[in-house]
Amino acid sequence: MQESILKNKSYAFAILIVETYKVISSEKKEFTLSRQLFKSGTSIGANIREAEFAQSNKDYISKMSIALKETNETGYSI
Template sequence: MTTDGMKVKTKKFSVMVINLAEKLPNFGSSEIIASQIIKSGTSVGADYRAVCRAKSDEELASKMEIVLEKTDETLFWIEIIAEKKWVSISELETIWKEGNELTAILVNSLKAVNNRISVMS
């Protein structure tokens, strides 16, 4: 996937996360989860922008690890939301699929970058 394509995809994911958080009930624990998922989910898009500004493969890999970490954290919060049944599973399917697609793309990209780094070492 192109850099521009990933920028669009990560921003779309961030908006999906905000939309999900806005569907959560308004009480103590769900408000905390809403805050957490918004922080991690919007970091995916924002931190990917930093990936695009990396000046070396090492910096690229480091920043991409952060994006992968935030994507995984967001998927964790989606699992919690599903287990608490705050939002129906059918409503979570699209965002779950998108998060897993991003994870796969990031893992494959990281492998490629790490291979380049090891070849150049």
């Protein structure tokens, strides 16, 4: 199976999001936005992984579109 740059980068991004979440929630005591950042930032890679096993082209496009929306939401949360 071919190495996926998108999967690798989304995984590395998710790790960065988790580390950021830990700092914001523990040191800054900010929970609402940090939780939203955590959820949307880690969801990107999850949706990309789901798209990998899509049942059809439409399903693939749908899951990748959700990943794109989560990326946009993460940008808003930052």
